[in-house]
Amino acid sequence: MQDLIPMSATEQVEIRRLGVSEVRAQLDGLAAVLVDCVAGGASVSYLAPFSHEQARGVFEAVAVEVEQGRRLLLAAFANGDLVGTVQVILALPPNQPHRGEIAKLLVHRSARKRGIAQLLMEQAESEARAAGKTLLVLDTVTGDEAERLYTRLGWTRVGVIPGYALYPDGRPCDTTVFWKAL
Numbered sequence: 001m002q003d004l005i006p007m008s009a010t011e012q013v014e015i016r017r018l019g020v021s022e023v024r025a026q027l028d029g030l031a032a033v034l035v036d037c038v039a040g041g042a043s044v045s046y047l048a049p050f051s052h053e054q055a056r057g058v059f060e061a062v063a064v065e066v067e068q069g070r071r072l073l074l075a076a077f078a079n080g081d082l083v084g085t086v087q088v089i090l091a092l093p094p095n096q097p098h099r100g101e102i103a104k105l106l107v108h109r110s111a112r113k114r115g116i117a118q119l120l121m122e123q124a125e126s127e128a129r130a131a132g133k134t135l136l137v138l139d140t141v142t143g144d145e146a147e148r149l150y151t152r153l154g155w156t157r158v159g160v161i162p163g164y165a166l167y168p169d170g171r172p173c174d175t176t177v178f179w180k181a182l
């Protein structure tokens with residue numbers, strides 16, 4: 001399934017789910033987005049300094065999960081360049097077959113505030129539904145713009161866990177947990 005959406009007179013944005021061979025073919029583009037987000041101070045699991053090679057390793061591991069059907073990976077392309085990505089974790093304990101988790105919603109700083117994250121989330125929810133999921137959960141840094149995005153998209157805010165994670169520079173950050181029924 002794919003969307004081709006003109007963001008302006010000159011820009012075409014395409015959101016699509018990548019199969020395992022395409023994840024492997026796009027490792028450099030995916031790694032570049034992750035490195036840029038960490039360099040920009042996003043709390044997305046990794047501490048600075050964070051190299052391109054480390055980021056490639058992260059997506060090599062994701063590719064294995066995509067191959068095993070345990071995870072979906074979507075990517076956003078603007079005029080053919082990979083500028084954003086999001087994952088849906090499908091493999092959860094046997095008593096939660098209806099539940100999925102959203103992870104690593106990332107948009108390169110050069111492509112932000114053009115609605116790309118919203119398109120990625122809408123497509124991720126649609127893919128999750130198609131995979132049989134009826135409930136999604138996610139967590140995100142408290143007070144960030146991602147929180148506004150999830151609220152705008154109809155997600156319910158559960159609450160805040162203080163000091164849950166660290167920013168790349170080691171400072172602690174709070175996390176907000178959200179859920180959405182599909």
Ligand SMILES: CC(C)(COP(=O)(O)OP(=O)(O)OC[C@H]1O[C@@H](n2cnc3c(N)ncnc32)[C@H](O)[C@@H]1OP(=O)(O)O)[C@@H](O)C(=O)NCCC(=O)NCCS
Nearest residue numbers: 037042105106107112113114115116117118140145146148
């Ligand atoms: C959070 C993140 C994914 C948002 O990506 P994005 O593509 O900029 O998101 P959107 O463009 O959909 O929305 C961002 C803002 O741009 C606005 N916007 C969307 N299209 C626009 C347009 N054409 N013109 C002007 N503004 C626009 C949205 O209304 C939104 O405004 P708000 O911040 O006031 O709520 C991005 O900042 C990011 O990658 N951050 C680092 C990683 C991270 O924190 N990920 C989430 C936690 S897992």
